[in-house]
Amino acid sequence: MAITFTVNGEKRTVDVPPVSRLLDVxxxxxxxxxxxxxxxxxxxxxxxxxxxxxxxxxxxVPVLQADGATICTIEGMSKNGEMxxxxxxxxxxxxxxxxxxxxxxxxxxxxLLEKTPQPTxxxxxxxxxxxxxxxxxxxxxxxxxxxxxxxxxxxxxTSESK
Amino acid sequence: MRSNVTEYEMIxxxxxxxxxxxxxxxxxxxLPVAGGTEVMVMLGVGKLAARKLLSLGGxxxxxxxxxxxxxxTIGAGTTFTDIRKSKVIAAEFPLLAQAxxxxxxxxxxxxxxxxxxxxxxxxxxxxxxxxxxxGATLEIVSARGVRTLPYSEFHKGYKxxxxxxxxxxxxxxxxxxxxxxxxxxxxxGTRNAQAISxxxxxxxxxxxxxxxxxxxxxxxxxxxxxxxxxxxxxxxRGKTLDAAVIAAARAAxxxxxxxxxxxxxxxxxxxxxxxxxxxxxxxxxxxx
Numbered sequence: 294m295a296i297t298f299t300v301n302g303e304k305r306t307v308d309v310p311p312v313s314r315l316l317d318v319x320x321x322x323x324x325x326x327x328x329x330x331x332x333x334x335x336x337x338x339x340x341x342x343x344x345x346x347x348x349x350x351x352x353x354v355p356v357l358q359a360d361g362a363t364i365c366t367i368e369g370m371s372k373n374g375e376m377x378x379x380x381x382x383x384x385x386x387x388x389x390x391x392x393x394x395x396x397x398x399x400x401x402x403x404x405l406l407e408k409t410p411q412p413t414x415x416x417x418x419x420x421x422x423x424x425x426x427x428x429x430x431x432x433x434x435x436x437x438x439x440x441x442x443x444x445x446x447x448x449x450x451t452s453e454s455k
Numbered sequence: 456m457r458s459n460v461t462e463y464e465m466i467x468x469x470x471x472x473x474x475x476x477x478x479x480x481x482x483x484x485x486l487p488v489a490g491g492t493e494v495m496v497m498l499g500v501g502k503l504a505a506r507k508l509l510s511l512g513g514x515x516x517x518x519x520x521x522x523x524x525x526x527x528t529i530g531a532g533t534t535f536t537d538i539r540k541s542k543v544i545a546a547e548f549p550l551l552a553q554a555x556x557x558x559x560x561x562x563x564x565x566x567x568x569x570x571x572x573x574x575x576x577x578x579x580x581x582x583x584x585x586x587x588x589x590g591a592t593l594e595i596v597s598a599r600g601v602r603t604l605p606y607s608e609f610h611k612g613y614k615x616x617x618x619x620x621x622x623x624x625x626x627x628x629x630x631x632x633x634x635x636x637x638x639x640x641x642x643x644g645t646r647n648a649q650a651i652s653x654x655x656x657x658x659x660x661x662x663x664x665x666x667x668x669x670x671x672x673x674x675x676x677x678x679x680x681x682x683x684x685x686x687x688x689x690x691x692r693g694k695t696l697d698a699a700v701i702a703a704a705r706a707a708x709x710x711x712x713x714x715x716x717x718x719x720x721x722x723x724x725x726x727x728x729x730x731x732x733x734x735x736x737x738x739x740x741x742x743x
Binding site: 336 | 457463465561
């Protein structure tokens with residue numbers, strides 16, 4: 294079945310079975326391998342992407358339901374080779390360890406900061422509660438998001454998810 | 456083992472009418488899929504028996520929260536995020552808003568729907584206790600017509616519901632009478648974020664003088680399906696709360712629940728903890 298959607302600002306058409314997981318289509322058809330598979334059952338958030346401006350677990354989205362959607366993956370966060378401010382802050386704070394959870398964490402942080410530009414620490418914890426880090430480096434991740442909120446509030450407000 | 460996706464069909468009719476016609480033409484052949492947060496998990500572990508899926512995902516006709524003077528009506532395709540954002544639900548049905556926040560992670564709340572949570576009929580689902588306590592009414596549609604059913608009559612056993620094979624849940628309606636009532640709910644899980652409940656309870660009540668005039672208790676993981684705890688309610692209604700009434704209510708509730716031993720907890724623990732929660736709510740109600 295032909296599915297057409299906009300991924301990271303580019304219109305793409307794929308011919309895949311309609312029940313294919315969006316995760317697999319992104320990774321295997323479009324070779325956007327920044328989106329990771331963790332649990333494959335919506336518990337860990339590693340496969341988080343933005344779909345029509347909302348954070349979703351791409352392992353639980355049948356691709357038919359993404360037909361016509363606008364999707365942003367971790368590859369779409371950087372612009373012109375420049376990292377997104379959230380990514381830079383993750384780097385500065387040492388918020389990435391093995392890296393498997395990082396793309397999902399960055400997208401969950403992006404979703405949180407778009408909805409709540411000045412989150413409290415409790416809101417940060419809730420916003421990222423669906424994303425598991427098995428290296429358990431949560432504190433630095435929370436710090437990175439908290440610093441984004443205070444230092445880059447204006448920049449984040451103007452950055453659009455694609 | 457993961458399922459082979461090429462063995463599954465999925466269609467996405469553009470209107471509710473077209474969905475109902477498809478279900479009427481081949482009753483029971485198609486499994487409706489709203490946000491996919493349950494169905495895709497089943498697919499992932501190779502346990503999805505239905506081979507034909509019917510996507511409800513894009514249907515705006517199923518996604519709304521509508522207020523009238525007497526009731527709030529929620530479309531079955533309303534997501535838990537929509538529910539958390541609703542001012543009227545936060546103000547008048549806080550236990551439902553709380554349950555929406557307990558349901559999975561934010562990414563799952565963005566996709567999962569209230570209708571899906573009901574129809575999936577898990578005994579441990581998060582929204583049923585609140586919906587039972589609020590006396591929700593369901594509107595069920597098919598190509599044959601429309602019928603309404605009190606939600607308390609919807610669950611018929613473990614994962615069994617009152618839905619016929621050609622029927623779809625369209626709306627959930629809540630009476631707007633709970634402003635000023637005593638309202639409490641509690642979910643006991645392994646952790647706060649997206650844990651499936653060991654037990655959960657929603658509790659609403661009203662007193663006149665010292666007498667409990669109205670009370671409704673909904674629970675999850677108490678037996679093979681979500682239930683109203685009517686025996687416990689009857690032990691309290693019309694009474695003034697004292698130690699004897701509270702003890703009688705606890706005993707009545709113990710008699711109407713059949714919690715199981717499973718991976719999340721033991722039946723013995725569940726009986727103890729649900730009794731403790733009931734007692735706590737009743738003591739708070741007594742002092743309110």
